[in-house]
Amino acid sequence: MLLICHVVWMPSYSGEKDVHAGGFDYVIKFGYGHELFNFMQSDDFCYGFVQIRTGTIDISRLGADKKDTFIDGVTVVWTAPHPEGGRLVVGWYKSARVYRNFQLGKVAGRKKDGDRVGYSIQAAAKDCFLVPVEERNFSVPHSQHGTPGQHPVFYPENSKNRNFKKWLVQCEEYIANWGGRPIGVSGLISEPRPIKNSAGKGWPATPDVAHNAAVEAAAITIVRDHFVNMKADRQKDNCGWDLEFWRGDDVICVEVKGLTGNEVSVELTPNEYQAMRKAVEGTFDSGEYRLAVACNVLGVKPKLFIFKHESGAYWICERTSKRIRLVERTAARLS
Known part of the structure; x- marks a missing residue:
């Protein structure tokens, strides 16, 4: 299951002030968007905000039952408008929990000007990947029939656009072949991944x-x-x-x-x-x-x-x- 969420352009989405509004009215008016914490780790999780006027994501289109309040196991692709034009993939959550209704929980660090910043999506930090600004080059087709449009949330499962279906395959390959480390793990290439023993502590167990x-x-x-x-x-x-x-x-x-x-x-x-x-x-x-x-x-x-x-x-x-x-x-x- 895949969900595409369109947000404002920011370098790190970890509370910084540097933001490109890109047509988002709220950001133009107030100077920031609530997605400013989307890739900030808090208690081993990242919490994602996407601006939805109704505050509701139709998770039934992702496979949830009508009575479900959330659905797990969703890949959420975050896109944003580049300051010089175009729409690019800026990151993604794997195995995410997507809530039907907007959540305003007491998550540490998610406050702006004294107000709590809510979220609609949650994922373990180890499953959250942010593309560095200088490496954001994977463009997203949009504003055509069967492609993401002005609405911040796009459900690609029913798209009949052949070119967009090809793009979805390319997007899945892009994510699978990404060489960067997730938010919850420091470093990139040449950094060893610790393999814990059965007790969950100590040095790596003997390899096969x-x-x-x-x-x-x-x-x-x-x-x-x-x-x-x-x-x-x-x-x-x-x-x-x-x-x-x-x-x-x-x-x-x-x-x-x-x-x-x-x-x-x-x-x-x-x-x-x-x-x-x-x-x-x-x-x-x-x-x-x-x-x-x-x-x-x-x-x-x-x-x-x-x-x-x-x-x-x-x-x-x-x-x-x-x-x-x-x-x-x-x-x-x-x-």
Whole structure:
């Protein structure tokens, strides 16, 4: 189930004053919109506001019974008008609870000028994703028959617009392949995800060695098939990358990461990170550095991303133009 909610344009939706009204009357009049807290974490949740004149969302169109006051498991896509024109996806909630009626609960931190700010949608912060301003480039078709219009809430399930149906598929792929971390987890690429043991505490439990080996082997095969012209296998050399290929007269040094899911999010060992840092600083002298991330490697349709350094902390995929961001994280362990 998917719901599209149109709100004002803001950088972080965490209480800041920077807002672009974009035709929203309330914001033009008062200088702010109640969606200003949509991506602010409060007690492990995010609470979303969308301006509905009736205060009611027709959750029966999302599968709820007439007597239900809310429905769970909805993907809510948040869109906003870009200050220079057009409508873009700015974030989304996964597995959200959508209420039929407007909620004015006592949620910590959700006050503006002394007044409580209500909400209609709730989701765990770990399921809430905000697209950074500089990466907001996924446009939304609108103001045509069967596409989102002036009403802030759009139910796409009955749209007969063929182009919009294609866009919905692209939107689902965009969300599935997003490389950023949710609101409830700090950092992006190269930050490890903690895997708790059965007690829910302490250091990560022992990994499934056989499973990890299968994932790694599948990723290596996918990358080899892509580049074809093999020069050397460096996996046992502990040099910071796994494979080398010829591309004409150039040598491509590739660090390979395999994932069973579709989200591009990987961590690097110290050696791997050192090689990547050299590529960022322009001091990598063994060839051209690439980071290959193979997703869904054990599935029917794996997907391969080949990232090269773009600028600063950003890396761009040569195949899809997808961008990811490198975030450093320090760690320590004492025993």
